[in-house]
Amino acid sequence: MGVYPSDSLSLPSKDSEISLDSIRSPLHERSTEWRAMWISIGMQFVVGVQISVYYMSMWPYLSGLDKTADMDFLGWVVAACNIGCTISNPLYGLWNQKTMSCKWPTITGFLIAAIGQLMYGAISEVQQHGKWYMLVARVVTGLGVGNLAALRAYGATASTPKDRLKAISYGTAGYVFGISFGPAISAFFTPLGEQGYNLGIVKIDMYTASAYLMAFICVLAAVLMLIFFHEDYAGIIDKSKDSDEKDMSNYVVVPKFDLVPALICIYLYMIVSMIATNIEVMSTPLTTVLYDWKDSQAILYNGIIESVTCIVSVLINFGIGKSRIGKIDKRIQILFGLAVFVAFHLVNYPWWFYSGPLNFLPPGSNTTVVGGCLDTYTWCSSTTRVPMALYIFAFVFFFGIAFPFVESPAAALYSEILGPRKQGTMQGLFSFGGSVTPFVASIIITFLFQHTGYKYVIILQSSTIFVAFILMAVFYNRLVPLKLKPNNGESAAYKNGVFYSM
Numbered sequence: 001m002g003v004y005p006s007d008s009l010s011l012p013s014k015d016s017e018i019s020l021d022s023i024r025s026p027l028h029e030r031s032t033e034w035r036a037m038w039i040s041i042g043m044q045f046v047v048g049v050q051i052s053v054y055y056m057s058m059w060p061y062l063s064g065l066d067k068t069a070d071m072d073f074l075g076w077v078v079a080a081c082n083i084g085c086t087i088s089n090p091l092y093g094l095w096n097q098k099t100m101s102c103k104w105p106t107i108t109g110f111l112i113a114a115i116g117q118l119m120y121g122a123i124s125e126v127q128q129h130g131k132w133y134m135l136v137a138r139v140v141t142g143l144g145v146g147n148l149a150a151l152r153a154y155g156a157t158a159s160t161p162k163d164r165l166k167a168i169s170y171g172t173a174g175y176v177f178g179i180s181f182g183p184a185i186s187a188f189f190t191p192l193g194e195q196g197y198n199l200g201i202v203k204i205d206m207y208t209a210s211a212y213l214m215a216f217i218c219v220l221a222a223v224l225m226l227i228f229f230h231e232d233y234a235g236i237i238d239k240s241k242d243s244d245e246k247d248m249s250n251y252v253v254v255p256k257f258d259l260v261p262a263l264i265c266i267y268l269y270m271i272v273s274m275i276a277t278n279i280e281v282m283s284t285p286l287t288t289v290l291y292d293w294k295d296s297q298a299i300l301y302n303g304i305i306e307s308v309t310c311i312v313s314v315l316i317n318f319g320i321g322k323s324r325i326g327k328i329d330k331r332i333q334i335l336f337g338l339a340v341f342v343a344f345h346l347v348n349y350p351w352w353f354y355s356g357p358l359n360f361l362p363p364g365s366n367t368t369v370v371g372g373c374l375d376t377y378t379w380c381s382s383t384t385r386v387p388m389a390l391y392i393f394a395f396v397f398f399f400g401i402a403f404p405f406v407e408s409p410a411a412a413l414y415s416e417i418l419g420p421r422k423q424g425t426m427q428g429l430f431s432f433g434g435s436v437t438p439f440v441a442s443i444i445i446t447f448l449f450q451h452t453g454y455k456y457v458i459i460l461q462s463s464t465i466f467v468a469f470i471l472m473a474v475f476y477n478r479l480v481p482l483k484l485k486p487n488n489g490e491s492a493a494y495k496n497g498v499f500y501s502m
Contacts, residue, residue: 032163033232039224040154041167041174043106046221047148048178049185050113050141051081053210054120055280056302057186060295060368061207064194065123065130071285073131075446078281080135082439084116084142089435093149093428100422102154103229107222109147114218116141121211124203144218146431148175153427156415157233165330166321168412169404173317176403179276180310185210187303190296194368206296254421254482261479264471265414266430268334270437271464272407275341277438278445278461279399280306286454289358290385292371305395312400320408330409331472331479337405338468344398345462347390350455356384379453416481 054061055078062069062077092105119137126133152171159167189209196205204212283305284298293301320326320333350356358380361372373380411430418426448456472479 032159032167032234033230036229036231037155037158037167037170039229040102040151040158041171043174043221043225044148044151044155044171045174045178045181046110046217047145047151048175048180049182050117050145050178050214050218051085052179052182052280053185053214054182055186055277056183056284056299056306057207057210058281059284060194060299062131062134064368065126065134069131071446071450072443074281075443077131077135077138078277078442078446079439080138081142081145082277082435082442084139084144085146085148085435086142086432086439088143088146089149089431090425090428092147093153093424093426093431095424096150096153096427097422097424100231100233100424102150102158102231103225105150106147106229107225109144109150110218110222110225111144113141113144114215114222116144117211117215117218121202121208121215124205124208125201142435146435149428149431150424152411152431153424154231154233156411156418156423156427157420158231160234161420164415165326165409165412168415169317169321169326169408172404172408172411173314173321176313176317176407177310179280180306180313183280183299184303184307184310185213187300187306190300190303193296206299254419257418257482258478261475262414262417262426264475264479265410265417266433267471268406268410268468269414269430270433271461271468272341272403272410273434274437274441274464275461276403278441278457279395281442282445282449282454282457283395285449287391288367288371289373289377289380290391291388292359294369294371295367298371305392309396309400312396313404316401316404317408320404330413331476333405333409334413335469335472337402337407337409338465338472340398340402340405341465342462344394344402345458345465347394347398348386348454349458350384350386350453352384354384354386357381358383358385377450377453379451379455383453383455413479413481417479419482 058077059071059074062074088109092109095105096102116137116139119140120134123130123133123137155167155171156164186206189206192204192206192209194205194207196203196208198204202208202212283302284295287293287298287302288295325333359372360375360377360380361367361370365372414430415423444460445457448454448460
């Protein structure tokens with residue numbers, strides 16, 4: 001039992017109604033409210049879809065709207081959603097921290113995102129400066145889907161210790177499913193074509209149909225949260241409660257968490273978010289130059305590939321949460337996932353023994369008619385072509401396996417490092433890291449692709465993975481869950497001072 005030099009607490013008497021077992025582990029007597037948890041998992045799926053739905057169709061839509069837009073500007077448009085998320089993630093996390101509410105931040109976020117999606121769909125009615133309207137629309141959407149921070153905080157604090165990995169893995173599965181499924185929605189609408197048809201004053205085509213559908217889904221998600229979501233925070237020790245649990249928690253101290261391993265978990269989430277965004281955004285222009293796919297083919301085929309990848313990722317995430325895979329040390333899971341990411345990049349590097357060089361577009365043609373390199377892509381004349389079978393295999397299996405084996409255990413470990421405390425602010429910081437990196441990286445990656453090709457994109461991303469390996473190796477022994485009770489004779493710092501275990 002802990003001795004508290006800073007507080008004048010006494011141990012309960014033998015006649016006390018509070019048992020010693022409940023004092024040692026009050027969290028283990030609680031149960032996770034799985035109905036609310038499943039709703040929050042579904043909402044994370046919706047967030048993922050809202051972020052990624054245009055990744056593969058954005059470039060042809062943008063280039064058709066505004067002829068002055070180039071790949072550099074595409075980087076800014078992709079970054080725009082992450083700019084909004086970067087601003088709003090900490091705010092939604094702070095909102096959850098201060099109010100212990102996940103419902104109202106989530107509802108507010110979805111209503112804001114609905115406005116952004118309506119703006120995106122209406123861009124087709126704009127005659128000039130379409131690229132700037134698209135940029136603003138994606139920022140507004142990002143301001144809404146930053147509510148992911150509140151949903152993550154709920155998954156981490158509403159689950160009991162024994163259910164935490166399962167809850168976070170399922171939440172990650174929902175988000176990954178959404179990120180992967182979003183581009184498939186764009187592919188579904190490709191039969192409408194670029195011309196589409198008019199529904200009154202509203203133009204419905206392969207680009208705008210998904211935007212209006214996303215706005216409807218956001219409103220529907222907000223209504224479902226309002227009616228059916230009843231939150232219950234079973235995974236934290238909250239001394240502000242006016243209940244019997246307050247008496248138990250008076251004898252439990254939550255020590256300060258170790259900041260360094262927490263930051264490493266944030267870095268891990270940052271690099272997987274960056275890689276996921278970069279690969280999905282670049283897949284359409286990349287396959288256009290590699291395999292001479294025109295825009296509609298690139299969107300459709302990559303959408304199919306994404307859908308299969310999504311199935312692989314979701315199955316693995318559920319496997320982590322449900323099977324004995326989840327019992328494996330989370331650090332081992334992360335290292336395995338990083339190794340698979342390395343394999344993905346090795347396969348997709350333009351090695352000298354691959355066939356090449358790449359083909360340029362015929363004079364006077366554009367990518368709506370035929371695929372190939374733009375005449376400004378001078379690097380195509382010295383770049384080799386990744387075999388299509390290898391590209392598809394690596395995308396589906398390496399990417400599909402690596403993401404859940406890094407993101408899910410890193411998110412669960414992050415929650416365990418923080419311990420059973422309110423996590424809104426720190427989960428907001430976690431989500432902030434996952435937004436700011438794609439924001440910066442998408443600008444850099446599109447610039448590199450336009451001016452130097454995809455070789456240096458692979459090198460840059462591989463470098464971030466190498467840094468992750470180093471951090472994991474150096475701080476391996478500190479990447480462990482927070483210990484509520486230190487070893488006998490050892491001290492641990494907490495909010496009001498230091499306590500010892502005797």
